[in-house]
Amino acid sequence: MMSIPGLEPAFLPVPATRWRYSDPSNLARDTEIAVEWPVNIRYGSVPYAVMMATPLDLEDFVTGFSLTEGIIAGTGEIRGIRILAEPEAVTVDIDLTPDRFRKHLGRIRRLSGRTSCGVCGIEDAADLPRSKTPARPPRKPVSAGAVAAAVAHLRAHQPLHARTRSVHGAVWCDLDGVILEAREDVGRHNALDKLIGAVLRSGRDVAEGFVVVTSRASYEMVEKTATLGAAALVSVSAPTSLAVTRARAAGLILVSVAREDGCEVFAGELAQ
Structure with a gap:
């Protein structure tokens, strides 16, 4: 797991009481829980989405997110990634190539932060994301x-x-x-x-x-x-x-x- 100085850790110890239903004695202890933190994704300093995520491997996250959102077609269209740890969120700025950034600005998409449903912010069912990969048989068999x-x-x-x-x-x-x-x-x-x-x-x-x-x-x-x-x-x-x-x-x-x-x-x- 990769971490970045200044970011929230991936997990935190939090006081909790462990109960045993069949035993009246309870144990107070620290329990490690996963960190969920706002990640503000911007392209060329233009806000795009706030995702609730674990602040690890954020370069990988925004690269994969950019591909699956249809913002890029490949990693060559990303010129750089900057991560800024702020008090209430992590901001990730992605620099796109000029042509790809112009195309991105031409898109209209409102997207709210999500961790489950996957369609928050979409205004019409016709806008449901679909892969641009044409139907094809697997290139290699999986056993x-x-x-x-x-x-x-x-x-x-x-x-x-x-x-x-x-x-x-x-x-x-x-x-x-x-x-x-x-x-x-x-x-x-x-x-x-x-x-x-x-x-x-x-x-x-x-x-x-x-x-x-x-x-x-x-x-x-x-x-x-x-x-x-x-x-x-x-x-x-x-x-x-x-x-x-x-x-x-x-x-x-x-x-x-x-x-x-x-x-x-x-x-x-x-x-x-």
Whole structure:
């Protein structure tokens, strides 16, 4: 986990009382909880969104967010990222290339801070975000064994969740199921955006891997994964109906209710 001097920590000890219903004795102690903090995202000093997030890996976060929001088409359109820790928020300023910044200013989109619903601030259903990736078969097959391997090692890549039990995780795996990148956040969308940013910034070949998330698979999680160009999205929890529809339309393998001993495939097929 990367931290930046001056930012809020990822977790804080908070006084709490632990109860045992069957035991009248209660224990006062400090409990570590995840930090949720406003992140003010600006492009060329122009405010765009305030996201409630865990203040870790913010360069990855805004890179992935910029891609999945359709603001950039690739990392080459970001010239620089500046992070300023302020008393009541963290401000992240993203400098875009001149042409991309002009196109960004031409877009009209009102977006409120979010950690769950994914459509706050949209005024019309026609404006629901959709991936720009055309429907296609997976470029590389994903095997059932790779899914099992990834799920088996997932907890080892969730250090913040191990401390707080309150954050989501997203990991990038190679086609053997080896976890190469991992990111965490209080918001499941944020965790995936951080992972997408990490994959993009590392220069990894998106055709050579797949995504695993610890949350349910909502339609927006599918859209973000399809926008990245990964072959598959694997979720520990179940998918929604729209997630299944979007995955099938995008040619994305969608695997949910993933456990070490089995899973359910809702779109596409796993290799043996």
